[in-house]
Amino acid sequence: MQPLGSVERAELQSRAQQLREEYEKFKDKHLSLDMSRGKPCPKQLDLSNDLLTAVGPGQYLDDKGEDCRNYGLLSGIEDMKRVFSEMLDIPAKNIIVGGNSSLTLMFDTFARAYMKGLASSSKPWSQCGKIKILAPVPGYDRHFSVTEYFGAELINIPMDQNGPDMDLVEKLAREDESVKGILCVPVYSNPDGIVYSDETVRRLAAMDCAADDFTIIWDNAYCVHHLYPDYRPKLPSILEECKKYGHETRPLVFASTSKITMAGSGVACIAANDASIGNILDTLKISTISYDKMNQLRHARFLRGREGIEKLMAAHAEIIRPKFEMALGIFRRELGGLPGVHWTEPKGGYFISMYALPGTAKRVHQLCREAGVTLTAAGASFPYGVDPQDSNLRIAPTYPPLEELCLACELLCICIKLAAAEKALEA
Ligand SMILES: Cc1ncc(COP(=O)(O)O)c(C=O)c1O
Structure with missing residues (x-):
């Protein structure tokens, strides 16, 4: 990374300060949100409640x-x-x-x-x-x-x-x-x-x-x-x-x-x-x-059989698609164009993969945790827990309700920007 000029440094310091203030406001909300594991939410589980009676009394x-x-x-x-x-x-x-x-x-x-x-x-x-x-x-x-x-x-x-x-x-x-x-x-x-x-x-x-x-x-x-x-x-x-x-x-x-x-x-x-x-x-x-x-x-x-599974999976998609789309919308709005930051836009599965500025994923994870949002540990998606780039964060959007997910994604974006600014200031 190139050393910063004095004007650039001053601008970046003021930007980092602004981000720190936004971050502190989130901390004051005393969040306690968990986006660490790809779990179905209760509404998704409800889709299969008929399992509990699918085999009636006396049927075996x-x-x-x-x-x-x-x-x-x-x-x-x-x-x-x-x-x-x-x-x-x-x-x-x-x-x-x-x-x-x-x-x-x-x-x-x-x-x-x-x-x-x-x-x-x-x-x-x-x-x-x-x-x-x-x-x-x-x-x-x-x-x-x-x-x-x-x-x-x-x-x-x-x-x-x-x-x-x-x-x-x-x-x-x-x-x-x-x-x-x-x-x-x-x-x-x-x-x-x-x-x-x-x-x-x-x-x-x-x-x-x-x-x-x-x-x-x-x-x-x-x-x-x-x-x-x-x-x-x-x-x-x-x-x-x-x-x-x-x-x-x-x-x-x-x-x-x-x-x-x-x-x-x-x-x-x-x-x-x-x-x-x-x-x-x-x-x-x-x-x-x-x-x-x-x-x-x-x-x-x-x-x-196949048809039953397809119908059920379509109902799952109705519940979780808005969560994926909301998270992606926030990432595009808040992180679009930020150098070194990108993410996946999956068409299925359970995760969005976020790539923070290399060298900052652990710091992002720490910032999120200290503000009450638990993400999967940085590096967890790599053998021995070591992401050579220290960049990848796995986002699991299915479990939290929409409002909580929205807060968590907004916080995540602030943390990604703050960690990137801190890193640039180190140069
Ligand atoms: C790729 C993959 N395989 C397997 C599993 C776990 O499957 P099971 O519940 O059947 O053990 C998961 C759960 O997250 C998964 O992501």
């Missing part, structure tokens, strides 16, 4: 007459496999319906890989020395916690509008046997809202990998979470694409109804080719006798 049989109260049906009930099959465009036989959390299924996948190996592993990952996982960034913080927990080394992969930098992904996967996988959120990525291009999907499926058991963690958490009725991206099937290139065991697909029905009481699934399904069931049969099939049954009755 699925469409095949199976008693959902009892043990058994380890891979889930057919009715719910059909729902996920329609949602993900994957044959029902390639789906295992699990408990309430796809994150748990991902954790279990790493545990299985480390302890036993995956379908194409010649040995467990725990016997492979230090393994590496490619982490498109910014990304989902909990993906990183899971992989860090198992001791894998995470390698940052920059993202652009088409998804991860595929030249880099291909090079690392081809050259290094210890690179065992990649973490992908292909539709409305968390937090940038990026939708992978068809070409990215194809290249991930086709690429040569030094590790025979290179695995694509295909976390399709937001595949039906469109904000606008006229934009519904549909990606090629990763399972089909991988099959074309003879890499059938490469992808493991995850999804859940957490942000469709009830975030803490949804149903999750894992989908894969036949060999991988066998590999998963071999371990699953040891770890559980069956998942909660009554919850699967009520979800199947409530959601019914």
Whole structure:
């Protein structure tokens, strides 16, 4: 940064002073707002209240007459496999319906890989020395916690509008046997809202990998979470694409109804080719006798299939679209044209990604916190919590009511401008 001239410095000091005064006024409001996690708001949860009565008293049989109260049906009930099959465009036989959390299924996948190996592993990952996982960034913080927990080394992969930098992904996967996988959120990525291009999907499926058991963690958490009725991206099937290139065991697909029905009481699934399904069931049969099939049954009755899900997601969009649009409107008005500051304008998913002036995100987070607004920690969207640019802040607009969100976004803008002014004054 160039040193400031004396006139520029004086102007900037007066601007910073003005921003500090605006900031103090916000502090006087004694706010206590939380925009740190992408949670559905109560109105969204209300959309699924009929879940609670979707299985009436005395009802416990699925469409095949199976008693959902009892043990058994380890891979889930057919009715719910059909729902996920329609949602993900994957044959029902390639789906295992699990408990309430796809994150748990991902954790279990790493545990299985480390302890036993995956379908194409010649040995467990725990016997492979230090393994590496490619982490498109910014990304989902909990993906990183899971992989860090198992001791894998995470390698940052920059993202652009088409998804991860595929030249880099291909090079690392081809050259290094210890690179065992990649973490992908292909539709409305968390937090940038990026939708992978068809070409990215194809290249991930086709690429040569030094590790025979290179695995694509295909976390399709937001595949039906469109904000606008006229934009519904549909990606090629990763399972089909991988099959074309003879890499059938490469992808493991995850999804859940957490942000469709009830975030803490949804149903999750894992989908894969036949060999991988066998590999998963071999371990699953040891770890559980069956998942909660009554919850699967009520979800199947409530959601019914593709049409039911689309209708429900359209109702979600009606509730959360105004929140996204209001936040974006405030960002455009308050931050438009500010050098070094930009943000994403997603068409779906749960987040807006804000890029403050590099070197200021932690300071923005601190200013917001001290004025009563909790944001996701700066750096959380990067492995080890380290954003090399110290710029990214993940904004989760769905949970707070509109009025609170408005205040929080206005405060955030002041903090971004104030932190930028402070930084410029350091020069
Ligand atoms: C990309 C992504 N995957 C998974 C999850 C968690 O899903 P689940 O509730 O099914 O564990 C989230 C939640 O924020 C997410 O953003």
